Amino acid sequence: MIFQRSKKNILNFCIILYIFISTTPLIEVPILNTVEMFISDVRLKMTMPEGVDNRVVIADIDEASIRELGRWPWNRAILAEFVDTMFDHYQIKVLGFDVVFSEPDDVSGFMVLEQLDSLQIDDEQYLATSEKLKQQLAYDKIFSASIKGRNIVLGMVFDQANPDEVNDLKQPITTIEATLAEKTFVAKPIGYTGNIDILHQATDSVGFFDNPNISEDGLYRKVPLFQLYQNGFHPSLALAITRKAIGDQDYYFNIQKTGQYVAIEQVQLGSLIIPVDKTGSVIVPYRGGEGSFPYISVKDIMNKRVAKDALKDRIVILGTSAPGLQDIRATPVDSALPGVEVHANIITGILDQRIPYQPSYALGVELTIIIILGLLMMVVCNYLSPIMTMLFTSTLITVYLILNLFLWQQGIVIFLASPLLLILMIFVVHMSWGFVAENNTKNTVKKLFGQYVPPGLVDEMVNKPEWITQEGQSRELTVLFADIRGFTSISERLSPQELSELLNLFLTPLTKVIYDERGTIDKYIGDCIMSFWGAPLPDSRHAEQGVAAALKMLEKVKHLQSSFSARGWPEVNIGIGLNTGMMSVGNMGSEYRMAYTVLGDAVNLGARVEGLTKQYGVALIVTEYTKQAAPNFIYRKLDRVKVKGKVEAVNIYEVVNFIDLVTDELKQEIDQFHLAYELYCQQKWDEAAVILNNLMSQPNDKSNIVLYQIYLQRIDDYKASPPVKNWDGVYSHQTK
Structure with missing residues (x-):
């Protein structure tokens, strides 16, 4: 048992070590990441604030707008009018464009006028009209004029694979040394696409809206707040819009340097602290699905x-919900969320200071938790039952989930998958190990005792292996012998095949009765069954169960008579003897053959008692020791005898039946016989004979006539030849 537990602990320790190493940056386990993402998504959905946040409004390029204003992209005169309307009429706070204007707005009329001008037409009226029309058709210039000097953030895109530099790029918000830049995990694009020069010059704020940190499954869980281009930090659209919304506060980057490890842990924007991971990304604090703004x-x-x-004093982002414009993102909270809402969620998350983050000490905490949880599961579960193990595991998981959820609501992110997977893996090991160990024990018990004891008792033995032994022991047990009466004459009347069939049909139901009463089959000796109670599992009711089995065996034999008669077989009757006492029980025999059996004087007495059933004309006899141990039956005292091979006398009794099945008339008859027996022992022969003769003449029950005749014959013999002086009523039997 100790060896088995040691092997289980070694396996559990290996699991702890594996999960411990998997949690560190040393190795990456894809399945662990997948489980972590799934559980984190569930946690996010459970804790989202829901509701609509009207601080950020989406100016939606929807299908209705496209039908009325024309196919996107609209000419920039329309956008200029839109900008003027937003600031002049609605007095919004900030306007962000979730689009990039990388090409000039080439209006066909403007191009025609420039071609005509190239002909150098010398006509004052034409020149005045042409200049006026070109001013009206210079949409980029009109749009540029509308955005100049206003709180507007334009979009742009970085490229991680293409080194092309399209248009100009704003100066970085701050720079970092090249040696440090190389050590960071922040996205380092090699190209970009910016806005055309006239628009680029008209605004002081630009932010990227691409996401190089999309999860492996394609979901927008994290978005970078900045990217590092040529050692300079450039803000995301959401970060740039937020800065405009709070009055163009300064940026401050908190850069941690530990040996070769360099990371930006947080960005400070005015009084706002924004925690970021090592890639400069934030976990998007989704409010809910589509329509949260x-x-x-x-x-x-x-x-x-x-x-x-x-719209007044609102942050407005120009974006689209039209599927045809392909700005739909897959997120943990919505499989088709307009990309503009991702920006909106980040902006409100920064303003509310509810950006979840993993602190620098998170890894140490997680590794400590894994060690504590692993050791708890490994040690405690060794001493618990399967049910208690399930309860303990459920409690541990619940406590950890509550703690994790509490920290999440404080904005601290601690891994879920590693500790939960650790707990479940160790739980599976404990339960599987218990199942396998139980199975092995069961197989061993079946192998050792399956031929002796009933299946139900085998199951109990599996649950109490400490009680099981095949070594010799001395215990108080009850032994039963059952023998077919007149088997020799029966065997002479049947063929060998019929005799074998009769024995099988006879012994099988009787064996089942013994099994039902939790008895152990010792052996079959020809036509005899030997069984005992109280081993291999201790049982304080061994005598009662043995007597009950004997009565039920007699009843079963009665039911078998009709089927035997239908086959033309002779009537079969049995005699049963039981004794209770100290016996040696265990595996006994030789190195060639062993048997689980009982030995001792008490066993021999049981066999002798069974042999007396023929002489007293009764089917079931027990000794006084069995009667004392099984008081819940009606007994008839038969005699006090010395059996062959024994010096000490013993009282023997017929088991009449269960107490509640014996009629009052039969109880009176038994009392009369007991009175006759007392008179017999007092050598009051005539008085005893009167009662016996009276019992013989009663028509109710003729089953004990042989018994009455025995005592009447003894009385006649003792009257002719009186017993010795101080005779105590003991009768000595000289045969088995």
Whole structure:
């Protein structure tokens, strides 16, 4: 048992070590990451604030706007009008463009005028009209003029694979030494696409809206707040919009340097602290699915159908919910969320200071938790039952989930998958090990005792292996012998095949009765069954169960008579003897053959008692020791005898039946016989004979006539030849 437990502990320790190493940056286990993402998504959905946050409004390029204003991209005169309407009419706080204007707005009329000008037409009226028309058709210039000097953030895109530099790029918000830049895990794009020069010059703020940190399964869980291009930090669209919203506060980067490890742990924007991971990304603090922010159609804004209060002092992002414009993102909270809402969630998360983060000490905490949980599961479960192991494991998981959820609500992210997987793996080991060990024990018990004891008792023995032994022991047991009466004459009347069939049909149901009463089959001796109670499992009711089995065996034999008669077989009757006492029990025999059996004087007495059933004309006899140990039956005292080979006398009794099955008339008859027996022992022969003759003449029960005749014959013999002086009523039997 100790060796088995040691092997289990070694396996559990290996699991702890594996999960411990998997949690460190040394190795990456894909399945662990997958489970972590799944559980984290569940945690996020459970704790989302829900509701609509109207601090950020989506100016929606929806299908209705496209039908009314034309196919996207619109000419920039429309966008200029949109900008003017937003700031002049609605007085918004900030406007962000979730688009990039990387190419000039080439209007066909403007190009025609420039071609005509190249012909150098010398006509004052034409020149004046041409200049006026070109001013009206210079949409980029009109758009540039509308955004200049206003709180506007334009979009741009970095490229991780293509080194092309399209248009200009704003100066970085800060720079870092090249040696340090190489050591960081922040995205380092090699190219970009910016806005055309006239628009680039018109605004002081630009932010990227690409995401190089999409999860392996394609979901937007994390988004970088900055990327590192040529050693300079450039902000995301969400970060740039937030800075505009709080009044162009300064950035401050908290850079941690530990040996070769360099990471930006947080960004400070004015009084706002924004925690980031080693890639400069934030976990998107989703409020809910699509519709967490108000959407207002651009056409309604342009037509001034929207109440001013709905937009005044709001942060507005121009984006699209139209599927055709392909700005739909897969997220943990919505499989088709407009990308503009990702920016909105980050902005409100920064403003509310609810960006979840993993502190620098998180790894140490997680590794400590893994060690503590692993050791708890490994040690405690060794001393618990399967049910208690399940309860303990469930409690441990619940406590950890509550702790993790509490920390999450404080904005601290601690891994879920590693500790939970550790607990479940050790739980599976304990349960499987218990199952395998139980199975092995069961197989061993079946192998050792299956031929002796019933299946139900085998199951109990499996649950109490400490009680099981095949070594010789001395115990108080009850032994039973059952023998077919007149078997020799029966065997002479049947063929060998019929005799074998009769024995099988006879012994099988009787064996089942013994098994039902939790008895152990010792052996079959020809037509005799030997069984005992109280081993291999200790049983304080061994005598009662033995007597009950004997009565049920007699009843079973009666039921068998009809089937035997139908086959033309002779009637079969049995005699049963039981004794209770100290016996040696265990595996006995030689190195060639062993048997689990009982030995001793008490066993021999049981065999002798069975032999007396023929002489007293009764089917079931027990000794006084069995009677004392099984008081819940009605007994008839038969005699006090010395059996062959024994010096000490013993009282023997017929078991009449269970107490509640014996009629009052039969009880009176038994009392009369007991009175006759007392008179017989007092050598009051005539008085005893009167009672016996009276019992013989009663028509109710003729089953004990042989018994009455025995005592009447003895009385006649003793009257002719009186017993010795101080005779105590003991009768000595000289045969088995």
